[in-house]
Amino acid sequence: MRRNSLLTPRRERLARILVLAAWWGVVGYFAREVLGTRDANGEHLIAVAVLAYLAAWCPVLALSRWGPAGKLGRFAACTASIAAGIAVAEAPAALGRIDYREVFHTPTPPWRRSGNLADPDLLFARKPGSRLTLRFQGSDLHGLRDAPKDVYTCDTTLDALGFRNPAGLDAAEVVLIGDSFVEGLQVADDKLVSARLAERIGAPVANLGRTGYGPRQELAVLERHAAGFNPRACVWFFYEGNDLQDLGSYEAQRERVKALRPESFKRAWQARSFSRNAAGWLMRPGSRDGAPARERAGLLADGTAVYFSCGVHEGAPEAVAGRARPETTAGLRDVFEEAAEASRARGMELIVAFVPAKFRVYRDLCRFDDSSPCPSWPVDDLPTVVAGVARAAGVDFLDLTPALKSAAESGPLVYLADDTHWSAEGHRVAAAAIAERIARDRKP
Template identity: 85%
Template sequence: MRASRFLTPRRERLARILALAAWWGLVAHFAREVVRTRDANGDHLTATVVLAYLAAWCPVLALSRWSPAGKLGRFAACTASIAAGFAVVEAPAALGRIDYREVFHTPTPPWKRSGNLADPDLLFARKPAQRLTLRFQGSDLHGLRDAPATTYACDTTLDARGFRNPAGLDSAEVVLVGDSFVEGLQVADGDLVSARLAERIDAPVANLGRTGYGPRQELAVLERYAAGFGPRACVWFFYEGNDLQDLEAYEADRDRVRALRPESFKRAWYARSFARNAAGWLMRPGSRNGVPARERAGRLADATPVYFSCGVHEGSPDAVARRARPEALAKLRAVFDEAAAACRARGMDLTVAFVPAKFRVYRDLCRFDAASPCPAWPVDDLPGIVGGVARDAGVDFLDLTPTLKAAAKAGPLVYLPDDTHWSAEGHRVAAAAVAGRIGDRGRRDGRLTSAASRPPTGSTARRR
């Protein structure tokens, strides 16, 4: 009797509300603690949200005065509504029309990305004759906060081999081999180093560059594709920022690719799914926790800011002293030996062109903030070291560093201010340096006599 007097309808409603609030508060607290753990990832967040949703219903089902059928009906209706919403956004992923890994920029091995195919030697190849439409921000801004961001767009169509060439280019005087500097997704087709070189030498040039490739993959490209163009010369662009790292990682990555098995529909769909990739995006640290942009920015004489995510090595500055260790150079020498032999067998001249990191080119042209670590980043003599390895293998060597430094000092930016890659001007400067070297060799050897011997005609790809 006393209990019924104490537990009035109003107090009973208040008790239910407090119980619900306390329970939901506990659920939210534990969910937050789970996703804040150091090794939590998107899958943990997805599982936590599902469990939290079910847990949130527990007091509702336990304390409500609905009939059992009413409780089940309300739970089913709410759950079905949420599931229907997810079905709408997940259907394109299930059908393979949208890959949410690209939408949310989920870190993914290149051989598993949409538009690529796994390859036992190249690790991955691009699907042929596809249209690439990409939008991205400069890589030097990753991990920085308060930096103005520029969005770069690339809209290009690949050739029948999956490279960035005009349709129908079946023969070329020169082939270019390399990584993202040669593929040049940051610039338009007409601004590529291959297009600029074709204008300079008034002869067709084939672009066999591919983003993410290292020396071993580039050697495979040379052996598999270069001879088909019937070229007289091959120019191999070696990027100091990560090519030695790529060379070290190649064998392990090759083993992973060769061990791949066809994925089930369920596994492939989940990899592309909205839920997985949105959760992963939410779990990634945001720019609010990043390094202040001013600490990684150098200012040129005209106050233009140039951002640096790394020095001459894409990784810890401490690794610069160790990157040219003997075992790494021995692997590089083996690659150059094989490339030289392949070119000799096909009657091609081979030149290795050294691509310096942006920091090597701009360090002495920039003023840095007092709190910036950039001035203390070490700079080694990798151009001289790689040049020695190339010459020991009997390969011609062209260091692009002096040319790019001179152009950077004299005029427009040769690297993008917020990215590690060349600007359109950088592609033009590199093409001019390569054309000069090809012209010198052509006059000396009696080959490629058109190179740099007459003014450019504006043709980007004359077909033979």
């Protein structure tokens, strides 16, 4: 009887051998990838998933009675259906419509994030005239178990310079320079310190704050943008939580930005990729293994819980000592001296406003759980140190700590309960203190 096959027995055996050799070659390739990408963010899990998928087909291919064509056909059909589903998710990333780094909160240098532009002095700038839409949780809850899950939203339109100002603002009585406290992504446009200050002084105020900036970038903002508003005064906000750290890391980051080269389509797509960022998100440790939320919570007299992810400086509380070393404060003095000179050349009064960390303001107002490490966290004299550096550089100084502490003792929260930044009330209090200082300095 004639065999119902296009292959002779010898050729069929050869086909089986070739299929198995190719199969185990692919399995070996992804096994090598698993071993070689053990520490890579997301890539290790992708290699593991592919290897597991191939391994699941091994008994099917080994034990089934299908011929080589039947085995390959079924494998190809199953794989094609999975690939089609992934392609649907990957298409928006390939077209640049969705950046999955933002969806999965993948740690990414700011100059690589969508909506930002690399800059040799600022490190990054926001795209002018763009719409900024964000959703995020309070930073003081990161890694805690059983923590509240409130979400903050920001939906604002940036001006022609990429800052959070009303459209068409081209002149201002005062400009504000700083980091995330000034940009204030946690509050609405009309609740910002700049908007509140404008109400207080009855004149326009320009907001030149940008999340993630440190003293060197803020100096570049002053030199590049502040004079364009023809202001009488510039208020520079110094945040004790991380501004000294940002100053120390600036030069290394600047070298990284200078070394950037245009990304190929493939590399840009891989960075935005659904598969890579989803795998990285799955590999990142969640809050299940973190400290209980109660250990980082302080209870106010009315029972309100206020959370603390760190003390007065970001990072490990035990590493606080030595943050204001002479070599660091010398670098800060250099920055302030350059800022003072630039301000005088532009006819601006310059005031450095010290922004205290939430822990400095609320520590003595809170009752902590017996298991909490917070009461042992040290509080240093950085306000005094920065005041001395500013005055030595010929710059006026305003410590916002007393105003914020006074408001915290008697009114609504001036910082967000679950985040390091000011609440809308904190923006109002800061604006009132600045308005009072400006009015006092201008009295005859």
